[in-house]
Amino acid sequence: MLVKQIHWFMHMVARYIPVTMHMTRSALKKDISGTFAGMLWWIIEPLFYTFIYYFLFAVIFEVRSENFALMLLFGLILWRWIALCINSGSSSVVARTALMRQVDIPKIIFPVESVLRETIKFLIGFGLIAAVFLVFGYLSFEIIYWFPVILGLSVFFLTSLVLITSVIMTFVPDLKNLIRLGMRALVFVSGVFFTPEQVPENLRTLFMMNPFAVIIDSFRRVCLFGEAPILGWLIYVLGLSVILASIGLYMHIKYNRIMPRYLI
Numbered sequence: 001m002l003v004k005q006i007h008w009f010m011h012m013v014a015r016y017i018p019v020t021m022h023m024t025r026s027a028l029k030k031d032i033s034g035t036f037a038g039m040l041w042w043i044i045e046p047l048f049y050t051f052i053y054y055f056l057f058a059v060i061f062e063v064r065s066e067n068f069a070l071m072l073l074f075g076l077i078l079w080r081w082i083a084l085c086i087n088s089g090s091s092s093v094v095a096r097t098a099l100m101r102q103v104d105i106p107k108i109i110f111p112v113e114s115v116l117r118e119t120i121k122f123l124i125g126f127g128l129i130a131a132v133f134l135v136f137g138y139l140s141f142e143i144i145y146w147f148p149v150i151l152g153l154s155v156f157f158l159t160s161l162v163l164i165t166s167v168i169m170t171f172v173p174d175l176k177n178l179i180r181l182g183m184r185a186l187v188f189v190s191g192v193f194f195t196p197e198q199v200p201e202n203l204r205t206l207f208m209m210n211p212f213a214v215i216i217d218s219f220r221r222v223c224l225f226g227e228a229p230i231l232g233w234l235i236y237v238l239g240l241s242v243i244l245a246s247i248g249l250y251m252h253i254k255y256n257r258i259m260p261r262y263l264i
Helices: 002-015 017-032 038-060 068-090 097-102 109-135 146-171 175-186 201-208 211-223 231-255
Strands: none
Touching: 017 109, 038 068, 038 109, 068 109, 068 146, 068 175, 068 211, 109 146, 146 175, 146 211, 146 231, 201 211, 211 231
16 A cells, blocks of 8 residues: 555656646745845744844843854744744645646645745755854854755655645645644744753653654754764654655545545
């Protein structure tokens, strides 16, 4: 069953690569058109929230931690990428109702394109900020070869997750609001504002079972601290991604032609 699902997915991706790339380019152009700052908005927002949260934690609550501002900025950039992938990917099928009226296209293309688009935006924004901090010696690229590994695993996990939620949202529109509320709550328990070492030892394993926490911690270890990620937790996220991908592929294969009936 899994082999057939993977074969179907690879066939769809290969067949519709031009369509996917066209949709991605169009969406990126739309994001930056009509504004003076353009793609700079992709980094202005995390910088703004970094200032707000830094003032809250460091000034008001007097949280003292080495390079706290940099750690906070890094976490917020990663979380913005994660949240955008999940929010846009989950609603991607519903948002393409007009397109589905015009052409018969596999619905699985929509969540894949959403994650691809948000990942490109993340890499551009992250690259601009990383270049500045690298000049001042705040980033560590000693084991940068881990970066594409963690990025690939993160994209795999996020794609697998939104494959499922994009189908469910077609039948349960209220899921959009539930996801939005859930992401607002998860930001406080995913290591955006702290590291796993600051979590009480008796709760640390439970904390790391949150795949978002593993992703954020792994990126931080490689880029900020020059440390290798914890391999065991990466394997955990990989296994979870495989399970979610299997469920998501099955749902898209089964409901591919049924979903438009609930939207049109």
